[in-house]
Amino acid sequence: MERGARDLVLIGGGHAHALVLLGWKPVPDLRVTLVNPKPAAPYTGMLPGHVAGHYRRSDMMIDLVDLARRAGARLVLDCATGIDRQAKRVLLAGGDSLPYDVASLDVGIASDLPQVPGAADHAVAAKPLGPYADRWDAFVAQAPAEPQIVVIGGGTGGIELAMAQAFRLQSAGARPRVTVVERAAQVLPGLGAGARQALLTRMAGFGIRILTRTEVARIAPDAVILGCGTRLPSDFTLTVTGAQQQAWLTGTGLALERGFVRVGPTLQSSDPAIFAVGDCAHLSHAPRPKAGVFAVREAPILGHNLGAAVLCGPLRRYRPQRDYLKLISCGARVAVADKFGLRLEGAWLWLWKDRIDRRFMQRFRD
Template identity: 60%
Template sequence: MQTEPLPLVQDIVLIGGGHAHALVLRMWAMDPIPGLRLTLIDPNPIAPYTGMLPGHIAGHYRRDEIMIDLVRLARFAGARLILDRATGIDTATRRIHLANRPPLRFDIASVDIGIGSGLPGLPGFTDHAAAAKPLGDYAQRWEAFLTTAPSSPALTLIGAGIGGVELALASAHRLRMTGRTPRITLLERADSALPNIGPRARATLLNRLAAEGIALRTATTATAIGPDHVILSDGTRLASDFTLSIAGTQPQGWLTETGLSLHDGFLAVGPTLQTSDPAIFAAGDCAHLSHAPRPKAGVYAVRAAPILLHNLRALATGQPLRPFHPQRDYLKLVSLGGKEAVADKFGLRSGGRALWWLKDRIDRAFMAKFDTYPQMPRPLPDPAPLGLIEAMGPKPLCGGCGAKVGPGALAATLATLPKPSRSDVIAGAGDDAAILRHGQGAQVITTDHLRASCADARLMARITAIHAMGDIWAMGAAPQAALVQITLPRLSPALQSDMLAEIMEEAASLFTAEGAAIIGGHSSIGAELTIGFTLTGLTDQPITKGGARPGDALLLTKPLGSGTLMAADMALARLPKDLLGPHVAAAWAAMSRPQGKAARLLAPHAHAMTDITGFGLAGHLLEMMEASATAATIDLAALPLLPGAEALAAQGIASTIAPANHAATAARLTAPDTARTALLFDPQTAGPLLAALPPDQAKATLAALHAIGEPATIIGHVTEGPPHLTAR
C-alpha cells in the first residue's frame, strides 16, 4: 500500500539561533514529529559558540571552528530557515514581525536571541567601538583590526567581569604572537573587578593581568568614545585603537513591545520555560528564570535544551510539560590567553595547561555535534527492482534547475515536434522564448517551473519568478503578463492559506516592479512544493541566440556555481577550513537578484543573448554558437564564481543534471580537467544573462552595468569556426 506524506498542521517557530535552539534542531532531526513544521529565524547563516570565542580571539581556533552552521543544521533538521531579524511578536494575531519581509504566522514559538553588550547611549560608541555580543560581529571586527593594527596598539575594554578579563588576556596573547606590543586597559565601574568568581580564582586572574601589563582601572566609566581615544569619568583621555564593551547584559529592545512579562527587560519564564503567553517559550541569555534566577551563562542554555524540546513537542501534541531545574553552580573554565586556564566552582580554584586541555576537549565535543551529521537512511524495497538503485543515483534529487531533464533527452524529444504552421508563430521551441507576431512588434512567451530547493516558500517564489523572467529579459523584451502554477504540499487550511499568500505576494511584487501583471493560474496539492510561471513579454525586435559575430565580447552578468552550492546544501556537505552556510546564503542572494535593469542596458547593443540556466554555461553558450554558426573562447580565470563553488567542485560535488550537461557538450568542448571546468556544466537557477556584444560597445556597457551595481564580467570572445567552445 502506497503511503502519502502527512499534512503539515502546526508551525513551531524558533526565533534566534542560540545554543538552546541549535541543540533543539539537532535533537529534532533525530526524531521529528510528522505534521509539525519547524522554522528557524536568524539574520545570520552561522552562529558563534560562546565558549570558544576567547580562544578565537587569542588565535587558537579558526573562525569556522567556533561557528555553528545554521544552514546545514536547518537542512539536517528538515526546518525552514529564514535569514532575517525578528523585530516583534504580535501575540493577538500570532505573527512574528521581521525586518525585511512580511510577518510570519506561528502556532508555537520559542525565543533564544541572546543579549547585547553594547552601550548605544554612550556618545561615539556606535561609530567607534565594538560590542563583545553579538559575538559574530566582534570576531569579524577583531580579524579586520589585526590586519591594520599598529606595532604598539592601544586597546580599551569596558567591563572587568570574567568575560572582560578573559578577552583582555586573549587579545594580549594574539597581539604578542603577531609581533606587536599591546597596551591594554580594562575599565570597571565597580570598586573591584571579577565579582562573580571565587577569591582564589580571582587572585589568579588579577595576577595574570598584572603579568601581562594589562592596566585595571576600577570605579571608572567611559563618558565618550572617539576614533582613537576614550574619555573617562575623571576627565582622562585614554588612547584607544580598538574599544570593546563587555560591560553588561543588554536585552534586545523589541522585547518590551511584545506585551510579554519581563524582568529587567528579559523574558520572564517559569519552570516549563513558558513566558506569560503559554504558546511562547524562551531560553538562553534572553530569558530570566523566575523560579530559579541564575547568571547569564551558556551552560544554562545547553542544559535547558532537552526540556525545551520536550515541551515544544508536548504542547503541540497535547502531552504534559516538564519543569527545568537548573544546577546551582557550574564549572567555570577561564582561559588565560595562552593555552592555560583557571577553574572555579563553589569557590574552589585550580589552574594550568591541563585545564586548558579539559576546556578545549569540552568545547570541541560540543561543536562536534554540529560538524558531521549522521546520514539518514534512504528507504528501498527489499528486494529492489533491477535498475532502481542506478535510477535513484548516489544522492538526493536536486531542486531548482538541478532537477531538469537532461539536455540530450530533451533535445531528442523536441526534434520530433512538428514545425509551427501558423503564420503568427515566428519561432517556436529552440530559443529562450517562443516568438509570436504582435502588431508591428513581437510577443514572446515562455514557461518555467522549479522544484523547491529550500523550505522557504517566499524565497522560492522570488527565485522562480526571477528565473522565469530570465527568458523574457534574454529576448530583449519587457515582461507583460504571468500565469501562476503552484503545487503545494499537503497542509492544514491555515498553513495552505499562508503559503499561497507568501508565494503570490512575492511573485506579484517582482512582476509589478517589471511592469507585468498576474492574470490567472492554477493550483494543486502534491507531494512537494513546485512553483511555475508562464510569462509573456513585448518587444519591437526580439534578440535571439543567433546573431553573435566573430570578435564579439561575451559578457556574463552574475557569478556561477549556484547548482553546486544547492547540491552541497542538500547533501549536508562540508568545506575544509570553511563554512558552507554563508556561501549558500550568498547563492540565495545572487539567485534573488532581478536582471531587468541589466537586460535593458544589454539589449540595445547585444548581437545575441541568452540566460544561463539548467544546461550550464557550456550548454547555453554552445546553443548560441550553433544558432550563430560561430565558435567561442572563454578565459576560465575570468569566470565569476560564487564563493565556495570551486572548492566544492574540487571535492566532486555536483548537481544531479551536471553529468548529463557534460555528456551533451563534451564533443564540442576543449578544456582542462579542473574544478573551474566542472562549473561550466553547473545548472544555474535564476542564473546570469550572457550577451554577445560588439567590441566597441563591450567596455562601455560593462562600465554602465558596474555603475548600477551589477557584478558583470567579460569572460571571452566569439571566434570564427564551427560551433565549438574552447576554455583556457
C-alpha cells in the first residue's frame, strides 16, 4: 500500500460485520480486511428451520468471499487468537499477524459446557452454528428408528431447537424421544406467560420431556449423567446453555464483563481503536440479552463509526430498543410471537418469519 495508508480489520464474519461490508463505501488509502475461519457464515435466524428440514444448508449461508469482493475488501481465512495492542496487530492461529489502525470484533459466542466432564468429546454445542449443523445433518442421515436426544439448556434457543430436531426426525419416519434438561426452576425465562404456555403445549405435542432444577454431572458417549446419578440415554446430546465468551479475549487487555468486551454507546471498547458488536460485546450503557436483532441494528452505527474513526470524524451513538419481537418456530411451519408479554401463535407467523429471513439473505445475493 502507499505510505500513509491505513488498515481496518474486521475480526469475525458475524451479522454486523456482514452488513457493514454490504453497505461499505470505499475510503481512499484504507485497506479493509475481514478475518474469518470459513469462506461462508451462517445466518442464525434460519438455523432452527434448517434443523427442522425446511431450509437447505446453502439457504442460510452468507458468502463472505463474494461479500468481501464486492466491498473491495480482502478475506483472510484464519482465526484470531489475540490482539497485540501495543504493536497494533491482530494475531492469527496460522502464525501470521495483521496490522490495524482500527479493528472491530464480531466473533460471536460459544454454547458449550467447558466445566462438564465429557462435554467437549461427546456433546455438540449449538454455537458456533457451523459445526452443529454439520453434526446434525450427519446424525439425521443415519439416525436409529427410536433416537434418544438430550438438549441441555431450556432457554428459548434450546426449546426451539428441541422442537426442530423432534420434527425433523419424525418427518423422516423415526420415533424420537427428546429430553430437555434445565438447571433453573423453569424453562423459557424472559417470555410472557402466554408465549411460554403456548410453547410448552407445542412441546407436549412432540412428547418432549422437560427436567427442571436438574444438574448435569458428566456426558458419556451414549448418555447424559445427571447430578442425582440418573443416566439419560442419548444418541445426540446438544448444549444450548447460554453465552460462553471467547477465551482468547481475556488476553487482549480490553475491559471485559464476564468475559465479554465492554463497549459504550459508540460501540468502542476501552481501547478507542477497537470496536466490538454482536454477542461478544457487552453494552455497558444499556445491557441487553444476547440476540441477533441487536447485532443487525448495530450495523449501521458500526459502519459509520468505523469510517469516522479512520477519518477522525464524529461518532454516532447506538441506542438499543428496550424489548424486541421474539418469533420462535415450533418445529413445524408454526411460530409463536412474544413482545411486551403479549402472545400470538399460528402458521401465518412462521410464514412472516420465513419472509423476513429470506429477505435478509436476499440482500447478500442481489
